Amino acid sequence: MHLTMIGTGYVGLVSGACFSEFGHHVICVDKNPKIVERLQKGEIPIYEPGLKSLVARNVAAGRLIFTTDLAEGVKDADAVFIAVGTPSRRGDGHADLSYVYAAAEEVASACPDMCVIVNKSTVPVGTGLEVQKIARKAAPEKRISVASNPEFLREGSAIEDFMHPDRVVCGVADEHAERVLRGIYRPLSLRDVKIQFAERETAEVIKYAANAFLAVKISYINEMADLCEKVGANVQDVAKGIGLDNRIGPKFLHPGPGYGGSCFPKDTLALLRTSEEAGAPLRIVKATVEVNNTRKKAMAQRVVDALGGDARGRRVAVLGLAFKPNTDDMRESPSLDILPALIEAGAHVVAHDPAAMEAAAPLLPDVEMAGSAYDALKDADVAVLLTEWNEYRALDLARAKDLMAAPIFVDLRNVYPPQDMRDAGFTYTSIGRA
Structure with missing residues (x-):
């Protein structure tokens, strides 16, 4: 055709x-x-x-x-x-x-x-x-x-x-x-392959309903992560436990700094506006948007807290800028909220991303771009793993520790086992794990 x-x-x-x-x-x-x-x-x-x-x-x-x-x-x-x-x-x-x-x-x-x-x-x-x-x-x-x-x-x-x-x-x-x-x-x-034919309006709603539901799952597990930190539970095990239920499923139950990208942020907002005009408020979707916006802002404070509550004059190495790995898409990426907040707190931010630095540079003009992950880590007071690219999953921890001014690691994607990081000599912070 x-x-x-x-x-x-x-x-x-x-x-x-x-x-x-x-x-x-x-x-x-x-x-x-x-x-x-x-x-x-x-x-x-x-x-x-x-x-x-x-x-x-x-x-x-x-x-x-x-x-x-x-x-x-x-x-x-x-x-x-x-x-x-x-x-x-x-x-x-x-x-x-x-x-x-x-x-x-x-x-x-x-x-x-x-x-x-x-x-x-x-x-x-x-x-x-x-x-x-x-x-x-x-x-x-x-x-x-x-x-x-x-x-x-x-x-x-x-x-x-x-x-x-x-x-x-x-x-x-x-x-x-x-x-x-x-x-x-x-x-x-x-x-x-399942090909569903429906009314035109139904298909239009399906797209927004699907994206909003996935956004709900992300915000839900992020709030569960906060609870786990308070009560001494492990959110990854919680996610696994509920994800084994076929009615729930394991996908999109990975805690982190909040969702971004070209779809979820704009689609949840558009769906809310449609629901308001139709007189059918979507309270769960509204709460999801609020939780996500709050989440991204809270992640910067988590980094500041890891530095003892004061980021002034401190060098922060950020690994990952795109909203997810295997893309250079910076649209609504959590980095666009977290990095400016760190700079406002007085930090000098150095970042690396395998694909997104060219797209990120004009959006984050005050951030220094590094040629490699290890270049970013050199003399850093804290490392922040923000996007879970494969090349960040197996860092040479001994080399990283030797390069850094202080062995502090904030893992916003729960890539590393806490005990491994402690054994490597790092003060380690992750998401939803005591």
């Missing part, structure tokens, strides 16, 4: 490359000529393991094309996926849908009759209906269908998630859209 992807950000680029791997002919459109030029040269503007080779293979096969010309990109499309940003709108937390609506109008004007416009972007319930209205107004002579096909990709493992998903959700309002989407995802249906 002929597919067009509007937007070559994280979702658009990964989805377009994976669709082409299925054998579809895919054109990825982006209005930024610099991004398109880089992609045409084989340069990948985002960090995602395996993406560079996947793009190169399908470009070489002639199944994947990049262009700035939207009209040319959609003129033969069976389906056009809108994968543009929906950031939180300043002031009210609503999802900013201006890019979605602008793309829909332009696509409807240029696409062929019987084309299906598919919202791949994360959008509030009712967006599909509004896109349908925009399409009818822009091209009343065309029979254009509008569908919802939310993505469930985890940064760092997005290709695996796309090619071997737990499920695919498709929201449709007519039989033609369902036929087209079944054809697009036929390679997955042959592998017995």
Whole structure:
């Protein structure tokens, strides 16, 4: 089938490359000529393991094309996926849908009759209906269908998630859209992947409900970690004990400095605004957002406390800046709250991240970037493990201790066993462990 992807950000680029791997002919459109030029040269503007080779293979096969010309990109499309940003709108937390609506109008004007416009972007319930209205107004002579096909990709493992998903959700309002989407995802249906077809509005709610539920699990286990510290319990064992219950499951029960990234923060806010407008308040989601915001701020104080309550003039080595490993994504990363708070407390912060330092530098201008983890640790009064990259999981502890001015280690991801750190001579602080 002929597919067009509007937007070559994280979702658009990964989805377009994976669709082409299925054998579809895919054109990825982006209005930024610099991004398109880089992609045409084989340069990948985002960090995602395996993406560079996947793009190169399908470009070489002639199944994947990049262009700035939207009209040319959609003129033969069976389906056009809108994968543009929906950031939180300043002031009210609503999802900013201006890019979605602008793309829909332009696509409807240029696409062929019987084309299906598919919202791949994360959008509030009712967006599909509004896109349908925009399409009818822009091209009343065309029979254009509008569908919802939310993505469930985890940064760092997005290709695996796309090619071997737990499920695919498709929201449709007519039989033609369902036929087209079944054809697009036929390679997955042959592998017995669960493909759920539902009303368009239902699919839109599913995406937000899923992300909000996972955010709830994170905030829940973080609060349990606080309780464990007070009563002498081990939150990792608690998480294991409740995670063995099949009704709960073990995923997203890892205590830490709070959630970040491109999805959970903005999606929980957007869902709250939708619920308020609908007159159906989501009190659990509201509490989750409040807990997470408080959590990130509290982590900086944990580091200050490890320094004896005074960070003035102290050198703090931070390992990890991205919101999670295997990505360079800095959006809503806990580091953006924790590091400025440490600097405000008088600390000199030196940081290292295997992938995110270039993206982090303009966001954290007062932070010194180090060439390696050990460069960051040199002469540090405290080390803070903030993102659990694999290369931080097996540090040479003897070398680290020799490099540091003081052997103090704050592990905000519970990577190391406490006894191992004590045996190595460190004063060690972790999350939810006595």
